[in-house]
Amino acid sequence: MTEANANGTRANGNRPTGPRCIALVGPFQSGKTTLLEAILARTGAIQRQGSVDAGTSVGDNSKEARDHRMSVELSVATTSFMDENYTFIDCPGSIEFLHDMRAVLPAVDAAVVVCEADEKKIPQLQLVLRELEDLNIPRFVFLNKIDKADKRLRETLQMLQPASRVPLLLRQIPIWRNGIVTGFVDLALERAHVYKEYTASQVVELSGDDLERERTARFTMLETLADHDDELMEQLLEDIPPPRDKIFDDLAKELREGQVCPVLIGVATRTNGVLRLLKALRHEAPNVETTAQRLGVKANGNDAVGYVLKTINTAHGGKMSVTRVLAGSIGDGTVMNSQDRDAGRVSGVYKMMGQAFEKRGAASAGETVALGKLDNAKTGDTLASGRELPKRLTEVTAYPPVLAISIAAKERKDDVKLGQALNKLVEEDPSITIVHNPDTHEVILWGQGEMHLRVIAERLTDRFGIAIEKRQPQVGYRETIKKTIQQRGRHRKQSGGHGQFGDVVLDIKPLGRGEGFTFAETITGGVVPRNYIPSVEEGVLDGLKQGPLGFPVVDIAVTLIDGSYHTVDSSDQAFRTAGRIGIVEALPHCHPVLLEPIHLVEIVCPNDATAKINAILSGRRGQILGFDTREGWSGWDSVRAQLPESEIGDLIVEVRSATAGVGTFTFQFDHMAELTGRTADQIVASRRAAE
Template sequence: MSNNGNNGTKSPRCIAVVGPFQSGKTTLLEAILARTGAIQRQGSVDTGSTVGDGSKESRLHKMSVEVSVASTAFLNESYTFIDCPGSVEFLHDMRAALPAVDAAIVVCEADERKLPQLSMVLREIEELGVPHMLFLNKIDKADKRVQETLAVLQPASRLPLLLRQIPIWRDGIVVGYVDLALERAFVYREHSASQVVPLEGDDLMREKEARFQMLETLADHDDALMEQLLEEIEPPRDRVFDDLAKELREGQVTPVLLGSALHGNGIQRLLKALRHEVCGLDDTLKRLGAPANGSDAVGYVQKTLHTSHGGKMSIVRVLSGQVADGTMLMGAKGEAARVSGVFKLHGQHIEKRGPATAGETVALGKLDPVVTGDTITSGKAPLAPLVEIAPVPPVLAIAIAARDRKDDVKLGQALHKLLEEDPSLVLVHNAEQSEIVLHGQGEMQLRVAIERLQDRFQIQIATHPPRVGYRETIRKGVVQRGRHKKQSGGHGQFGDCVLDIQPLPRSSGFQFAEKITGGVVPRQYIPSIEEGVKDGLKEGPLGFPVVDVSVTLIDGSYHTVDSSDMAFRTAGRIGIHEALPNCQPVLLEPIHHVDVFCPSDATAKVNAILSGRRGQILGFEARDGWPGWDVVRAEMPEAEIGDLIVELRSATAGVGTFITRFDHMAELVGRAADQVIAAKKAAAA
């Protein structure tokens, strides 16, 4: 394990606290901080008194909406804990923080409904190869045997779940646990260390059986231990602990510990497992493929924050070297910046400190060129990224604008900071609809983004659903004259053209041609007529841009003095404008191809949801590399996709998602078309 300097102590470790929404992650962090003396008493999420979830938005919604960082010490060893949001809408924070941690505590509970969320969290950790253990929380509320709970949880994990403890039951209540490695029994004491009690009677019998199962699982990767079990030789306790540590670090098993974060139960044993069994910085560097013991400072940016007083802060795990106030650090793009302060984080509290050494997790001030996920260095050349964080396709969008136009510039600056803090948000400037559209991972994420814009940046925001990209086209052709004549003293204006307007096949766009003979329209004016026609197609009689139309200039006339480019452009616009109402205009709506990803047991519900939104189901199949998941493929109108994710998440225990791409335009008729046209006219009124 990695050492720090010559003092013989292990280098500071960084531990992620992850798990499904409302599993008790923030409460567990609070219990750890209280047990290790970092805080005087354990706060609660309900009262808004925890170190984690300290932001105004987290406390308002009583949920984690961003990572919280706090450091403490246990038995003279330093730990930084990163409490990660559990909601699927904020998982990007977890994805960005995970690569540089030494291990993860996965907080879960005996709730089968949260299995899909647990599966998603474990998948992220497993793909990164981060050693992890499960903390089975809320054990005081358990109503089934722990082996039954493990059987329920096992499908969520690719690795065998290795039970480290079994509960002690008295009158249907869990009052303590038996440690299978230590072979000792403990009774819980609220918010203090458990008390050792004799291991006897039925508890002893259960311990023998559960311990043998634990050893059997360990022996799958240890031939010598397997031989001892076959020969009924009791393995030395030290050998058992060595195997537990080795197989955790090598990603062969996932240990499971029990407790109740709310009551501070099981915390001491969890901390000891972290101390003795979790790897240190050297192992993390090997996993990341990062150079060890280099002279240059190297760090990984786990999160970006914008504070009201300190400006931009980058939360960085220092991987090698030392970072001090004034250190020049270079980001992935080769731009360097000087560190303006090294800070210790304790939830929302930021405190200036001295230089940070390898293993420590700190906040660095004013690294403007640096973004979340960057590998930074004090060297002379940028480093290749240690890990690539794949972007997550957005699933919900909202159009935003400043209520006061004078705040437009301020809004742009605030959005830039917002996207630096949360790169899973995507901003799109839709010039056609004159909209700024914010895309995200769900309803709550976008709500929090708006709250931050209004509260932190003092900008009042107006929102509405993004406008759908409707078009219109024509069903029949006409020949129409467009004539513009104006006399107002001196030179007048004269332009005259005859247009043959015809429908085109879908997705053909706009085509313009001319069949002028005898010079009835001089050639220099023909491009102006085309531009006038294009002007007229920007908004058809139904109120939307017109597509899939062919216009041919077949005749016209001109005046030697009064004709001009502008006159013929106006004539072209008049001609198309007067013709379109007589061409049987019809509304077109955009149709998207949609791939919905969902647990297999929710596929039937998903099919019903898509069909209920005018979707055409194309089929479904098993999701590649995701056992127990399906991909449902469909074609759906863009208008029906707007809030689709809300219904999907409700039907899939919060984990369903989708990707979408434009496919084609299709006619929209009847009542639905009438409603769209009426809404357009009302908006224009």
């Protein structure tokens, strides 16, 4: 291997060298895990290519991934190709697990976007490409399953182009024989290859119709490159064949600057096209120095700097922080700080191969490793070995949660264990939100969708051994009154010795919606001593916790206007009880009505699904406020509506079904609205039955 110079390039050229970190991303079930397996097999990291369907792949190695036959967390694997090290990170494609991808992307050198010629998956492809574009990550498209494509490649490219904000640059064209793809032509090298199953392709002579197609496609590629290179444009205009090195330099430059997105083709299940992909990564993908510069890494002297891609709690090794080393060297015993705390002392540096960890020596800049026992490090943290706390390199925010379940341990003895397990899961997956509802005493688990919550529940049982109960969270119904009334509340009890006596008269009135609760007093003549008045208010509040319909009472004004006391038997507790009796006896006569929470909801979706979304909202008692194009998103709409909280519960299931799995929404509380009729009666009856 030729010695690399101080700038991370080979002494005999300007090609980036050194360890690379590459993300494999793309729509759900596009073949990312299979491509990782093919790369590992082709580079000799594994002896035989496994299968996702058979459960023998390096990626998707967790029980949940195997059970559901889908990626539910990222998989990391390190290998070498032509004497250079590469770490590939296979990221889940489902929108429900995209947070893993979002946390990884800032620190990778490049991404391979795995997709297929499927028009239904274009919105998913757009989601992924948008994340890469916003972060300015160099990216290739690997058009997988080319053997199953039912369109010509030019038509496929035209179909995919709306998903990308920069030109999709075709780097290869397929060779067709009797309607079957048998190989490809490399447009940069002007070389034809015939696929060989599970081995390197064979170079063949380019002739006939293939030669004519190659010339046309190559000129189109060069024209696109020339849009950003005046010298190349002049050469094309003057019919001067550009030097091959010049073409490769332009390909690498425009990839790094995000001006084009090269498209390669292949079949991952048979490793077709994998070698060409690896060579493109080797020659054109930038290295860690470019990535560090993009992130603004500033290391002092020999200080090490790293970025935590993922946190994993292992059964035997404890906490592992999957880290990209961006500068310096991190070894066993290195003390690391994060941007706001002491992260801890590294206890072991590990190479990763799926879920297998192998201890190794210190990791240098560019390498991606797992660091053991950094107890205070979190996903997305910036780590540094110097005395000064580093600045955060990037901020990774999770998508807002869209679906919730209420969970509880079946055995009371597991309550503490459940809390600890949830904290570990949130540490691994920050897109989980845990809410403790003080009104209902529920633990609410919020996630990114139905499968996301299912996987979390399975992990609680399988990994932590906690049997849990799941149910729908209670809706925040309230009740209020519509009629004014005066009511006496008297509490008298004699049981030998000092008795209990409290007597109050309450004036009870409805308030405007959203005004809450007020308490006042107009006592004269000391009929209720001043020191007992706060106890009366406390008793009223006790009585308002559950009204006659079964829900907390709001928007009500209570005034203490009269009462009486006993010099011996009156006490704070007696007047608190009297206040509660007064309000409880009054409320059924105040014309109580049910209130339901109404939320402002904004749904984003591809515009061909907008009509379906409007129908879904209308069918859920929603009031549509309007819709507009989604700012900055070609082909997407944003629909705004007011929707009852009870209708938000499983809304995401319908939204995803109507939008090919990519629609999502945000919501926030707006107001309480009166609910009457059959729906209200059913809610009240259900509440009483539950009690």
